[in-house]
Amino acid sequence: MSQAMKDFLRERNIHEVECVIADMTGIARGKILPKDLFLREGEMRLPKSVLLNTVNGEQPNNLPYVGATDPDMICVPDLATLRQVPWAAENVALVIHDCQNFDGSPVGLSPRAVLRRVLKMYEDRGWQPDVAPEMEFYLVARSSNPHEPLAPPMGRSGKTESGRQSYSIDAVNDFDPFFLELSTFCKQHDLGVETLIHEAGAGQMEINFTHGEALELADRVFLFKRAVRETALRHGIFATFMAKPMETEPGSAMHIHQSVLDTTSGDNIFSRKDGDASDLFFNYIAGLEKYIAPATLLFAPHVNSYRRLSRFMSAPTNVHWGYDNRTCGIRVPNSAPINRRVENRVPSVDVNPYLAMAATLACGYLGMTQGLKPSAPTSGSAEHVHDQLPRNLEDAIQRLRECKPLSEMLGELFVQAFCEVKELEFATYSRVISSWEREHLMLLV
Numbered sequence: 030m031s032q033a034m035k036d037f038l039r040e041r042n043i044h045e046v047e048c049v050i051a052d053m054t055g056i057a058r059g060k061i062l063p064k065d066l067f068l069r070e071g072e073m074r075l076p077k078s079v080l081l082n083t084v085n086g087e088q089p090n091n092l093p094y095v096g097a098t099d100p101d102m103i104c105v106p107d108l109a110t111l112r113q114v115p116w117a118a119e120n121v122a123l124v125i126h127d128c129q130n131f132d133g134s135p136v137g138l139s140p141r142a143v144l145r146r147v148l149k150m151y152e153d154r155g156w157q158p159d160v161a162p163e164m165e166f167y168l169v170a171r172s173s174n175p176h177e178p179l180a181p182p183m184g185r186s187g188k189t190e191s192g193r194q195s196y197s198i199d200a201v202n203d204f205d206p207f208f209l210e211l212s213t214f215c216k217q218h219d220l221g222v223e224t225l226i227h228e229a230g231a232g233q234m235e236i237n238f239t240h241g242e243a244l245e246l247a248d249r250v251f252l253f254k255r256a257v258r259e260t261a262l263r264h265g266i267f268a269t270f271m272a273k274p275m276e277t278e279p280g281s282a283m284h285i286h287q288s289v290l291d292t293t294s295g296d297n298i299f300s301r302k303d304g305d306a307s308d309l310f311f312n313y314i315a316g317l318e319k320y321i322a323p324a325t326l327l328f329a330p331h332v333n334s335y336r337r338l339s340r341f342m343s344a345p346t347n348v349h350w351g352y353d354n355r356t357c358g359i360r361v362p363n364s365a366p367i368n369r370r371v372e373n374r375v376p377s378v379d380v381n382p383y384l385a386m387a388a389t390l391a392c393g394y395l396g397m398t399q400g401l402k403p404s405a406p407t408s409g410s411a412e413h414v415h416d417q418l419p420r421n422l423e424d425a426i427q428r429l430r431e432c433k434p435l436s437e438m439l440g441e442l443f444v445q446a447f448c449e450v451k452e453l454e455f456a457t458y459s460r461v462i463s464s465w466e467r468e469h470l471m472l473l474v
Contacts, residue, residue: 046067049125074104088450094138127141147394166281171267280342284376322417330422335420346416
């Protein structure tokens with residue numbers, strides 16, 4: 030246990046420490062330890078199988094991935110992630126842990142380890158990714174009945190939103206108490222939140238993050254989701270990161286802006302000295318074009334994710350690219366050469382941030398190292414293209430299983446395990462009889 034960590038806990042009079050890891054779904058798992066026990070132990074042990082939970086708490090056959098004895102792994106705290114929990118009633122700290130085997134090697138099933146694996150490949154080339162996520166989410170009225178459709182919450186005005194309020198300042202201000210407290214929590218939690226806007230859907234908001242190193246941003250997104258949900262509960266509403274929570278409203282995305290820096294000079298390798306786009310920039314785009322489709326399971330990891338990926342609903346169904354073209358799955362924003370970047374618009378906000386970051390960077394890396402060439406940029410609307418991405422979870426599972434280059438980058442054992450977790454989720458979902466089936470089939474067929 031480092032002295033810096035001990036000083037942090039002492040100076041803030043911390044009583045308990047939330048020791049967390051992210052499972053494959055992105056759910057926080059771990060233990061809450063008294064401060065003295067945390068300091069004395071210096072690490073946490075959890076079963077490796079914890080990483081394999083489905084979103085509804087089931088697990089596939091663990092034998093091929095963790096062995097017959099369901100062994101422990103060692104979870105080591107990362108000092109860089111140590112924070113105080115601002116909404117806790119007492120002085121509570123939180124720290125994200127890395128998962129290790131007993132020989133000190135990383136547990137390849139851990140999403141954080143998957144991202145570290147990809148970043149190590151960049152580091153070996155003298156590159157450092159620089160990313161900035163944009164996160165959309167909905168505020169909804171509290172409901173305890175999952176069979177009832179979600180609805181926008183009531184704001185300060187005493188009314189709910191009845192229409193779409195894109196970029197409306199007044200619509201955001203209607204939830205001022207919520208956003209003021211969220212802003213305070215994000216600042217205290219060191220989340221680096223930059224911009225707040227009202228998105229297209231009723232009760233849909235968007236938060237942008239300051240750009241930075243990919244692992245740090247994934248940590249911040251992981252913690253931000255919890256901060257939003259906790260703040261919403263304090264204000265009598267729910268916040269949801271479902272990809273498509275309401276059938277008549279747009280879905281929610283986590284767009285990822287990405288560039289790559291030279292680790293020696295700090296220069297953006299997407300731009301040449303004269304300011305023009307570099308060959309590596311176009312190679313990166315070509316990698317996204319080729320590999321986003323087989324990587325879609327990591328960008329759209331739930332059955333609900335594919336309800337978002339539909340035409341004319343502000344979500345891409347293609348892997349075309351274009352300059353400042355939001356109808357494309359891959360957008361190049363207008364920028365100065367120093368800030369030249371690519372935006373991946375395919376990921377839904379329901380992703381595991383570590384895996385979404387790892388996947389999009391893996392696609393770009395493969396494009397650069399394979400010297401791929403992109404298609405011509407799309408200058409008009411790409412809304413008519415709707416057959417380039419998997420249409421459902423089952424299709425996405427098959428596409429990822431068949432992509433050897435992505436498996437080699439992310440780890441073959443991880444890809445096999447992730448696909449099996451998602452197959453179990455799909456099988457569980459497929460047993461559910463929906464209200465649509467009861468309404469249209471019960472008495473008519």
